[in-house]
Amino acid sequence: MTGTPPTALRPLHPSPRSLRGLAEAFGFEVRGGIDEIDVTGVAIASGAVNGGDLYVGVPGRNAHGADFAAQAAANGAVAVLTDDAGAERAAASGLPVLVTPDARAALGEVAAWIHRTAENPATLFGVTGTNGKTSVVYLLDALLRQLGVTAGLTSTAERRIGDVAVTSSLTTPEASELHALLARMREVDVRAVGIEVSAQALSRHRVDGIVFDVVGFTNLSHDHLDDYASLEEYFDAKRELFTPERARRGVVTVDSEWGRRLVAESRIPVTTLATEPGVEADWMLEILDEAPTHTAFRLVGPDGRALETRVPLIGRFMASNAALAIVMLVEGGHDLDLIAHAVADHGIDAYIPGRAERVSGERGPVVYIDYGHTPDAFRQTLDAIRRTTDGRIVMVFGADGDRDATKRRDMGAIAARGADALVITDFHPRWEDPAAIRAALIAGARAAVPEREIHEIADPRAAFRQALALAGEGDAILYAGPGHEDYQEVAGVKHPYSARDDARLALHEAGWLA
Numbered sequence: 001m002t003g004t005p006p007t008a009l010r011p012l013h014p015s016p017r018s019l020r021g022l023a024e025a026f027g028f029e030v031r032g033g034i035d036e037i038d039v040t041g042v043a044i045a046s047g048a049v050n051g052g053d054l055y056v057g058v059p060g061r062n063a064h065g066a067d068f069a070a071q072a073a074a075n076g077a078v079a080v081l082t083d084d085a086g087a088e089r090a091a092a093s094g095l096p097v098l099v100t101p102d103a104r105a106a107l108g109e110v111a112a113w114i115h116r117t118a119e120n121p122a123t124l125f126g127v128t129g130t131n132g133k134t135s136v137v138y139l140l141d142a143l144l145r146q147l148g149v150t151a152g153l154t155s156t157a158e159r160r161i162g163d164v165a166v167t168s169s170l171t172t173p174e175a176s177e178l179h180a181l182l183a184r185m186r187e188v189d190v191r192a193v194g195i196e197v198s199a200q201a202l203s204r205h206r207v208d209g210i211v212f213d214v215v216g217f218t219n220l221s222h223d224h225l226d227d228y229a230s231l232e233e234y235f236d237a238k239r240e241l242f243t244p245e246r247a248r249r250g251v252v253t254v255d256s257e258w259g260r261r262l263v264a265e266s267r268i269p270v271t272t273l274a275t276e277p278g279v280e281a282d283w284m285l286e287i288l289d290e291a292p293t294h295t296a297f298r299l300v301g302p303d304g305r306a307l308e309t310r311v312p313l314i315g316r317f318m319a320s321n322a323a324l325a326i327v328m329l330v331e332g333g334h335d336l337d338l339i340a341h342a343v344a345d346h347g348i349d350a351y352i353p354g355r356a357e358r359v360s361g362e363r364g365p366v367v368y369i370d371y372g373h374t375p376d377a378f379r380q381t382l383d384a385i386r387r388t389t390d391g392r393i394v395m396v397f398g399a400d401g402d403r404d405a406t407k408r409r410d411m412g413a414i415a416a417r418g419a420d421a422l423v424i425t426d427f428h429p430r431w432e433d434p435a436a437i438r439a440a441l442i443a444g445a446r447a448a449v450p451e452r453e454i455h456e457i458a459d460p461r462a463a464f465r466q467a468l469a470l471a472g473e474g475d476a477i478l479y480a481g482p483g484h485e486d487y488q489e490v491a492g493v494k495h496p497y498s499a500r501d502d503a504r505l506a507l508h509e510a511g512w513l514a
C-alpha cells in the first residue's frame with residue numbers, strides 16, 4: 001500500500017485561491033457548496049494533506065483514492081477532486097466534490113494553478129535516461145552553485161533547496177508535491193532547478209503543468225520491464241519529454257543507438273553530446289585522467305571552445321554525466337567560458353550521495369558504495385574500477401524483489417566478467433523469496449564465468465564483512481545497490497540499514513579506518 005505520506009517541502013506562505021475559481025477555470029462538475037472556500041495547497045495522498053488543501057482522489061493499483069476522502073477531511077482538506085467512479089465515495093466525507101473524467105491527468109495543471117508556478121518561474125532543467133539522472137541533477141546543482149546561482153533539485157535521493165534536504169520516496173514526485181516544491185523554491189529565490197524525470201513520471205502525469213527550459217538524456221538500457229512491455233515502450237515513455245508540450249530544447253547523449261533515435265524523433269530542437277570515442281556530435285568529450293579519487297576531462301563545443309575540469313568521482317560515465325550537465329547549462333543560457341572559469345581551479349565541487357561513493361580511508365582496500373542496479377550500471381562501474389585498480393575487485397550485490405526480474409541473469413553475468421570475486425547477498429527482497437533472487441544472480445554469474453569465486457551470504461552486513469576479508473591493500477570493493485538508502489525492505493517491513501554506515505563500521509573493525 002502507498003498510504004505513507006511522502007515527505008514534502010511546501011510553500012510557507014501560500015496565497016489562497018478560490019475553489020469556485022478553480023472549478024470554473026477547469027470546467028469541473030461541482031457537487032456540494034463551493035462558495036467562500038479557499039484552497040492553499042493540493043495533495044494526492046490523504047496522509048499528506050495539510051489544512052486548506054484540495055485532496056485529489058485518483059484510482060491506483062491497490063485502491064481508489066476517493067475512499068480516503070474522510071481521512072483527508074480529518075487532516076484539513078477543504079474539498080475533493082476526483083473522477084466519476086470516486087465522486088459518490090468522496091461525497092460521503094461531507095466535503096464538496098469536484099468531478100473530472102481523469103483526475104490524475106488534471107492534477108499537474110491544477111497544482112500549477114493553485115501554486116501559481118507559471119509566475120516568475122526558475123529555469124527548469126529535466127533529466128531522463130536509465131542511468132545517471134540523479135548524478136546529472138546533482139552535478140547541475142554543484143555547477144550552478146559554483147556559478148553563484150541559487151539552485152534546487154529533486155532526485156531519487158533527495159529533494160533539496162540550498163542546504164535544506166528531505167529524503168525522497170519517489171524519483172519524480174507526484175505533480176502535487178512537485179508544484180508545491182517549486183512554489184517553496186520561489187519563496188527562497190531559487191533561480192534554477194534540476195528535476196529527475198523517470199519514465200514512470202511521464203507515463204503517470206507527474207511532470208504535467210511544467211514546460212522545462214532544457215531537458216537532457218543520458219542513456220537507455222535494460223530496466224523497468226515490469227512496468228513496460230518492451231524496451232521500445234520504455235523508450236517511447238522517455239521520448240515524450242522531448243516534445244514542445246514538455247520542453248523547449250534538449251541535449252541528447254548519442255553514444256547509443258537509442259540516443260541517436262531520440263535525436264531523429266525529437267520534436268524540439270536538440271544539441272548532441274558524444275562521450276565515447278568515434279561518435280560524432282556537436283559536443284565531444286575526451287577523458288584526460290582516471291583515478292580512484294577523480295576523473296578529468298575536456299569538453300569541446302561546436303564552435304571549438306573547450307572546457308577542462310574534473311569530477312571527484314570515478315569513471316568515464318561520471319565525466320559523461322558532468323558533460324551533459326555542462327551542455328544543459330549552456331543551452332540554458334550560461335556562458336561556457338564562465339562555467340570553465342568557475343570549475344578551472346578545483347573542478348566540479350559535487351557530492352552525490354551513494355553514487356560510487358568512496359567510504360574507505362587512506363589505508364586498506366578502496367570501498368565504493370553504489371546505487372547501480374542495472375546490467376549497464378554494473379558494466380560501467382566495474383570498468384571504471386578496473387581502470388583505476390591494480391589489485392583484485394570484490395563485488396557485493398543483490399537484486400530488487402518485486403521489480404523487473406528479467407535483468408537478474410545479466411547482472412550476475414556482468415558482475416562475474418568484471419569482478420574477481422562475488423559476494424551475492426540480499427538487497428530489497430520485498431515479497432519475493434530472497435533465496436530465489438540470489439539463485440538467479442548466481443546462475444547468471446556461473447553461466448558467464450564458471451570458475452568465478454562466488455560467496456552467497458544473505459545478510460548484507462555479513463556479506464560486506466566477507467568481502468572485506470577477501471580484499472587487501474591495493475584491492476577494491478564495489479558494493480552495488482544500496483547507494484544512499486537507509487533501509488532494507490523485507491516482506492513489507494523496512495528495516496534500518498545504511499550500507500555506507502555499516503561499511504565504515506566494518507572498515508573500522510578491520511582496522512582500516514580510524
Ligand SMILES: CC(=O)N[C@H]1[C@@H](OP(=O)(O)OP(=O)(O)OC[C@H]2O[C@@H](n3ccc(=O)[nH]c3=O)[C@H](O)[C@@H]2O)O[C@H](CO)[C@@H](O)[C@@H]1O[C@H](C)C(=O)N[C@@H](C)C(=O)N[C@H](CCC(=O)O)C(=O)O
Pocket residue numbers: 001002003004044045046047058059060061062063064065066068169170171172173174198199200201204227
Ligand atoms: C506504480 C506506481 O507508480 N504506483 C504509484 C501510485 O500507487 P498506486 O497507483 O498503486 O496507488 P494506490 O496504493 O492504489 O492508492 C491510490 C491512491 O490512494 C491514495 N491513498 C492510498 C492509501 C491511503 O491511505 N491514502 C491515500 O490517499 C494514494 O496516494 C493514491 O493516490 O501512486 C502512489 C502515490 O503517489 C505512488 O506512491 C506509487 O508509487 C509506487 C510506490 C512505486 O513504486 N512507483 C515506482 C514504479 C516508480 O514510480 N518509480 C519511478 C522510477 C524509479 C527509477 O528511476 O528507477 C519513480 O519515479 O520513482
Ligand SMILES: Nc1ncnc2c1ncn2[C@@H]1O[C@H](COP(=O)(O)OP(=O)(O)OP(=O)(O)O)[C@@H](O)[C@H]1O
Pocket residue numbers: 129130131132133134135136156171196218219317318320321354355356370371372373376377378380381483
Ligand atoms: N551515465 C551513466 N551510464 C551508465 N551508468 C551510470 C551512469 N551514471 C551513473 N551510472 C550508474 O547507475 C547508478 C545510478 O546512478 P544515478 O542514480 O545517477 O542514476 P538514475 O538514473 O538516477 O537512477 P535512479 O533513478 O534509479 O536513481 C550509479 O550508481 C552508477 O552505477
